[in-house]
Amino acid sequence: MTDRRDSLRVVVVGGGISGLATAWYLEKEAAARGLPRVVCSVLEKSGRLGGKVRTETVPTEAGPFVVEAGPDSFLAIQKPWALDLAREMGLSGRLLGTNDEARRIYVLSRGRPVQMPEGVMLLVPTKLSPFLLSPLISPLGKLRMGLDLVIPRRNGDEDEALGDFVARRMGWEALDKIAEPLLSGIYSAEVARQSLLATLPRFREMERKHGSLIRAMLADRRKGPRSGSGHERPTSMFTSFQGGTQELVGGLLEGLESEVRTDARVVALSPAASTGYAVRVVGDASSPVGAETIRADAVVLAVPAYVAAELLDAVSPAAAAALRSIRYVSTGTMSLAYREDASWSSALKRLRGFGILVPASEKRPINAITWSSTKFRHRAPAGHSLLRVFFGGSRSPRSMELEDGELLEVVRGELREIMGITNQPLFHRIYRCEKGNPQYDVGHLRRVETVESALPSNVLVTGSPYRGIGLPDCVLQAAETAARVLSELGDRRGERPCR
Numbered sequence: 266m267t268d269r270r271d272s273l274r275v276v277v278v279g280g281g282i283s284g285l286a287t288a289w290y291l292e293k294e295a296a297a298r299g300l301p302r303v304v305c306s307v308l309e310k311s312g313r314l315g316g317k318v319r320t321e322t323v324p325t326e327a328g329p330f331v332v333e334a335g336p337d338s339f340l341a342i343q344k345p346w347a348l349d350l351a352r353e354m355g356l357s358g359r360l361l362g363t364n365d366e367a368r369r370i371y372v373l374s375r376g377r378p379v380q381m382p383e384g385v386m387l388l389v390p391t392k393l394s395p396f397l398l399s400p401l402i403s404p405l406g407k408l409r410m411g412l413d414l415v416i417p418r419r420n421g422d423e424d425e426a427l428g429d430f431v432a433r434r435m436g437w438e439a440l441d442k443i444a445e446p447l448l449s450g451i452y453s454a455e456v457a458r459q460s461l462l463a464t465l466p467r468f469r470e471m472e473r474k475h476g477s478l479i480r481a482m483l484a485d486r487r488k489g490p491r492s493g494s495g496h497e498r499p500t501s502m503f504t505s506f507q508g509g510t511q512e513l514v515g516g517l518l519e520g521l522e523s524e525v526r527t528d529a530r531v532v533a534l535s536p537a538a539s540t541g542y543a544v545r546v547v548g549d550a551s552s553p554v555g556a557e558t559i560r561a562d563a564v565v566l567a568v569p570a571y572v573a574a575e576l577l578d579a580v581s582p583a584a585a586a587a588l589r590s591i592r593y594v595s596t597g598t599m600s601l602a603y604r605e606d607a608s609w610s611s612a613l614k615r616l617r618g619f620g621i622l623v624p625a626s627e628k629r630p631i632n633a634i635t636w637s638s639t640k641f642r643h644r645a646p647a648g649h650s651l652l653r654v655f656f657g658g659s660r661s662p663r664s665m666e667l668e669d670g671e672l673l674e675v676v677r678g679e680l681r682e683i684m685g686i687t688n689q690p691l692f693h694r695i696y697r698c699e700k701g702n703p704q705y706d707v708g709h710l711r712r713v714e715t716v717e718s719a720l721p722s723n724v725l726v727t728g729s730p731y732r733g734i735g736l737p738d739c740v741l742q743a744a745e746t747a748a749r750v751l752s753e754l755g756d757r758r759g760e761r762p763c764r
Contacts, residue, residue: 272304273754276544276559277523278531278576279567280309281316282736283728285517285525286350286743287565292522294747300755305523306559308546310530314518317701318736320509323602323692328646331509332600333653334696336736337637338363341504344737346744347513348504354516359508362501367639369618372401372442373629373683378621381443387467388431388444389413389482406438411479418476424707428456430468434478446622450633452734453596453658453702463709463732507643513736534564534576534724541723542580563723563750567743569593570703570716570730577724584719590712591730592704595665596657597697599676600637601690603650613685621683630664631656631679649691652680658702669695703730723753 275291277284288305295303313319317335339347341362351360371378382399384392390410397407413434431444445456452464461469471481506512518525533545537560544559566573574588603609620635635653638645645651654676656664664672673693680686713731720726727746728739 272302274561275305275563276561277307277565280307280314282318283739283743284567286740287746288521288523289517290744290747294751307525308529308531309527312527315514318510318514320511330602330651331644332694336510338503338505339736342502346741347737350740354520356516359506359512361505361507363503363640371621373623373627386482389478391482391486401442409436410439413479414477418472425461426707427459427461430461441624441626446624454704455659458706460705460707460709463705562754566726567728573726581719581721584716587715593700594658594702595699596702598653598655599695600653601693603688603690605648625660630661630675632660
């Protein structure tokens with residue numbers, strides 16, 4: 266059994282962004298508090314680090330394509346935590362904002378792309394003229410959205426399905442054409458089941474404070490830009506890196522002093538003889554270690570909820586049961602590269618923008634299309650385009666069941682019908698994420714509180730299943746988790762931070 270009693274030993278299970286960022290903040294916070302040396306081990310069962318964050322650079326004769334398997338960016342203004350982490354790691358010079366001069370978003374309506382009216386923010390129109398002239402919403406639908414100004418606010422703190430909230434405030438057409446495709450694309454969720462308080466609590470606050478979403482957004486616009494967090498304010502709502510989001514993973518790995526291991530699968534967690542925990546680790550067939558037990562003062566589970574449940578069965582059945590109540594869906598993406606030759610259709614050129622949202626009511630086998638090389642520079646060589654198609658989840662689950670060849674034909678058929686693309690792609694990449702997307706169903710925060718209250722001492726959970734799915738949310742949770750770990754361990758040893 267590996268045991269280092271001269272130090273505080275923390276084992277982080279999971280080598281995705283949440284696990285790596287937790288280790289980063291453990292090191293940083295321990296140094297700031299003046300606590301004894303913290304020995305941190307990050308154990309990842311697969312052969313690669315980063316979890317859902319994965320970037321593939323595909324070389325071609327024309328130049329490289331930067332293809333994202335997972336998230337292609339992160340919020341930089343409303344949620345600055347990932348941006349702040351990147352700056353702390355010295356990656357400021359690598360940051361890349363979106364090409365906002367080309368920021369056009371389309372919604373598929375009756376089989377054809379219709380541009381989202383300018384000034385729609387968080388599904389709320391803030392500019393009158395573009396909204397009134399847009400064909401996306403019918404005249405009656407626009408009138409119904411305007412009734413948000415006079416509909417009484419709802420009091421109380423109870424959770425509500427996001428779909429019910431939007432339909433109540435803005436009407437069913439706004440839900441179908443704007444909210445459902447936009448928000449389902451972000452959360453891979455069903456708006457009829459999605460928790461308002463766990464995903465967009467700001468909507469409840471807007472209703473409570475202003476009595477209207479429209480009034481709230483107009484008031485927010487009048488305030489002007491918010492100041493940054495001690496840095497120059499980002500000019501783009503979404504930010505990535507020149508070489509893709511994998512650079513965030515690389516920055517963490519370069520800066521960490523902690524032990525980080527791949528092909529290290531944690532198979533059991535049990536209380537140790539005195540205090541702390543025994544963490545049983547098994548390597549893969551090629552691992553020189555084989556099996557071992559690591560003695561840990563604290564354990565952080567930065568893994569999917571259902572994986573954490575298996576590890577907690579023996580030490581906290583109540584926490585394990587609550588973790589299993591968090592639902593998951595499987596999703597996937599396909600990226601396709603094209604040469605913009607003479608056959609590149611004129612109709613497609615007119616559509617050039619950030620992408621196309623596909624409402625569930627269109628009953629398509631895909632959920633959305635992103636024009637990656639228009640959204641960001643450095644994604645495709647000159648004279649070429651890179652598109653990304655989203656599928657799976659609760660909206661097109663059958664697409665996840667298709668073989669790769671069948672899926673390619675389906676996707677190419679959709680691109681031909683929706684965008685007029687008949688070209689043969691130079692290459693394509695398919696990425697499937699089985700049971701990779703936690704669902705924040707109504708009552709999610711109560712489920713999370715049940716999990717956290719049932720966890721044994723010095724065992725913590727963190728990451729996308731709990732209090733936010735995006736990269737900034739995971740970074741924030743990692744920082745908070747690291748602070749809690751060190752506070753609990755410091756209190757147990759009677760130590761206090763140096764001031």
